[in-house]
Amino acid sequence: DGGITQSPKYLFRKEGQNVTLSCEQNLNHDAMYWYRQDPGQGLRLIYYSQIVNDFQKGDIAEGYSVSREKKESFPLTVTSAQKNPTAFYLCASSGDRVVGEQFFGPGTRLTVL
Amino acid sequence: KNQVEQSPQSLIILEGKNCTLQCNYTVSPFSNLRWYKQDTGRGPVSLTIMTFSENTKSNGRYTATLDADTKQSSLHITASQLSDSASYICVVRRGDYKLSFGAGTTVTVRA
Numbered sequence: 001d002g003g004i005t006q007s008p009k010y011l012f013r014k015e016g017q018n019v020t021l022s023c024e025q026n027l028n029h030d031a032m033y034w035y036r037q038d039p040g041q042g043l044r045l046i047y048y049s050q051i052v053n054d055f056q057k058g059d060i061a062e063g064y065s066v067s068r069e070k071k072e073s074f075p076l077t078v079t080s081a082q083k084n085p086t087a088f089y090l091c092a093s094s095g096d097r098v099v100g101e102q103f104f105g106p107g108t109r110l111t112v113l
Numbered sequence: 114k115n116q117v118e119q120s121p122q123s124l125i126i127l128e129g130k131n132c133t134l135q136c137n138y139t140v141s142p143f144s145n146l147r148w149y150k151q152d153t154g155r156g157p158v159s160l161t162i163m164t165f166s167e168n169t170k171s172n173g174r175y176t177a178t179l180d181a182d183t184k185q186s187s188l189h190i191t192a193s194q195l196s197d198s199a200s201y202i203c204v205v206r207r208g209d210y211k212l213s214f215g216a217g218t219t220v221t222v223r224a
Contacts, residue, residue: 043214045212090157
């Protein structure tokens with residue numbers, strides 16, 4: 001888990017609600033990422049940010065939003081527009097764009113009731 | 114179609130035995146390949162990283178191999194322990210720095 005924290009560990013949401021997942025890192029990394037993990041599938045990139053106040057859509061950004069107001073923080077909001085939000089969400093950060101090792105947080109499991 | 118395919122999907126081995134996991138990829142251009150270990154309900158942790166010129170890399174009882182010509186990699190676990198029970202994920206980095214993730218192989222070690 002290194003210096004990346006995610007909260008909460010478990011999150012339950014009613015249909016139609018927006019929820020925000022927290023991700024904080026103290027590794028002084030410029031780049032941060034959000035992934036979604038579903039059973040039997042590889043991690044899929046939702047959003048990423050390579051620098052403060054800038055972020056880019058990943059492969060499955062629809063129904064999600066992010067902000068990057070501080071270097072240490074990269075919160076992810078799962079909106080009601082996300083049709084199938086139940087999944088395990090992983091946040092990662094990287095300090096080296098070339099070598100690219102990403103350090104992952106412990107994850108948040110989101111369940112829609 | 115996923116550009117990184119792992120096999121088997123899952124396997125069960127007895128404690129103390131060896132096992133080998135496979136990763137085939139079609140990602141191009143290739144930058145590096147990394148194996149991660151992910152315990153249940155936790156984030157992945159890096160085990161090894163290999164670039165194009167490296168054929169093998171070890172980390173304790175974990176040994177990864179890479180054949181860049183055939184685009185195949187393997188992860189060998191020697192003398193398995195109960196703590197090796199986890200999902201092992203193969204991740205290939207492209208030349209444009211994007212990552213492609215395999216679906217993982219779930220290893221269960223039984224006493």
